[in-house]
Amino acid sequence: MKTLLFDIDGTLIITNDTGTRAIEAVLSENFGVATPNLDIKFGGRTDNSLIKEVLHLNAIIPSEANYSGFIEAYRKKLPASLNELGGAVLPGVLELLRRLGERDDLRCAVMTGNLKETATQKLRHFGLLDHFDLIFGGDFDEDRRHLARRTALFLRGAHGHQVGDGTIVIGDTPADIACGLDINATVLGVCTGNFDRQTLTQAGAHLVHSDLSDVEAIYRWLTS
Ligand SMILES: [Mg+2]
Known part of the structure; x- marks a missing residue:
C-alpha cells in the first residue's frame, strides 16, 4: 500500500x-x-x-x-x-484529503518536524486530524532525514511496506525534500511556505506546485 x-x-x-x-x-x-x-x-x-x-x-x-x-x-x-x-487551512487541502480518503490503496500520514502531540493539536484545531492514519513527529530526531528513516523503518516493520514501492513526501521546505529523497520517496513541493518554485526544484522535488489547489491534477499525480 x-x-x-x-x-x-x-x-x-x-x-x-x-x-x-x-x-x-x-x-x-x-x-x-x-x-x-x-x-x-x-x-x-x-x-x-x-x-x-x-x-x-x-x-x-x-x-x-x-x-x-x-x-x-x-x-x-x-x-x-x-x-x-488563527491561521488557515491552505487552498485545496480539504478537497484533496477528502478524495484521497476515499481510496483503499493508499494511506495518508503526517511526517512533520512538530512534536507528535503538538502536530495532533494543530490538526485537530483545523479539523484535519481524521484524515490521517499515522503521525510521525520530530520528537526524537535533530535531523529531519533521521525522522524520515525512522518513519520508513516503522512503515516497513508495521505494514510490510517497502519505501521504494511508492512513498510520496509532500512538503514546503528543502528539508522536506531532502528527507524524502533520503528514503527514496517521490517528493511533491508546494510553495505555500517560505520557499519558491526554483528553490524547491533545485532541492530535488520531482514536482512543484504553487499550492494544492489544482486538486484534480495533484490527485492524479499522487495516485498514479
Ligand atoms: Mg513545513
Missing part, C-alpha cells in the same frame, strides 16, 4: 507564528527569561532541534528536566496560541 507523508506547517496549514508565540510565552512565563531570544531559522526543522537551540540561545541548561519541562509547557500553551492567532 502506498503511503503519502504530508508535512503540516506551510503545506497543509499556515498558523501565523503560533509556535513562535507559544515558545516565547514558555521562555518568559516558565523559565523567567526577560527578553526571549528566538533568532533562529524555524522552517523545515524538527522541534527536537529547535527546542535544544532555543534553550542554548536563552542560556537555559539543556538538561533532561529542562527539555521535558519545556515540551510540557509548550504543549499546554499551544492550544491557546492557536485560538488567539
Whole structure:
C-alpha cells in the first residue's frame, strides 16, 4: 500500500507564528527569561532541534528536566496560541484529503518536524486530524532525514511496506525534500511556505506546485 507523508506547517496549514508565540510565552512565563531570544531559522526543522537551540540561545541548561519541562509547557500553551492567532487551512487541502480518503490503496500520514502531540493539536484545531492514519513527529530526531528513516523503518516493520514501492513526501521546505529523497520517496513541493518554485526544484522535488489547489491534477499525480 502506498503511503503519502504530508508535512503540516506551510503545506497543509499556515498558523501565523503560533509556535513562535507559544515558545516565547514558555521562555518568559516558565523559565523567567526577560527578553526571549528566538533568532533562529524555524522552517523545515524538527522541534527536537529547535527546542535544544532555543534553550542554548536563552542560556537555559539543556538538561533532561529542562527539555521535558519545556515540551510540557509548550504543549499546554499551544492550544491557546492557536485560538488567539488563527491561521488557515491552505487552498485545496480539504478537497484533496477528502478524495484521497476515499481510496483503499493508499494511506495518508503526517511526517512533520512538530512534536507528535503538538502536530495532533494543530490538526485537530483545523479539523484535519481524521484524515490521517499515522503521525510521525520530530520528537526524537535533530535531523529531519533521521525522522524520515525512522518513519520508513516503522512503515516497513508495521505494514510490510517497502519505501521504494511508492512513498510520496509532500512538503514546503528543502528539508522536506531532502528527507524524502533520503528514503527514496517521490517528493511533491508546494510553495505555500517560505520557499519558491526554483528553490524547491533545485532541492530535488520531482514536482512543484504553487499550492494544492489544482486538486484534480495533484490527485492524479499522487495516485498514479
Ligand atoms: Mg513545513
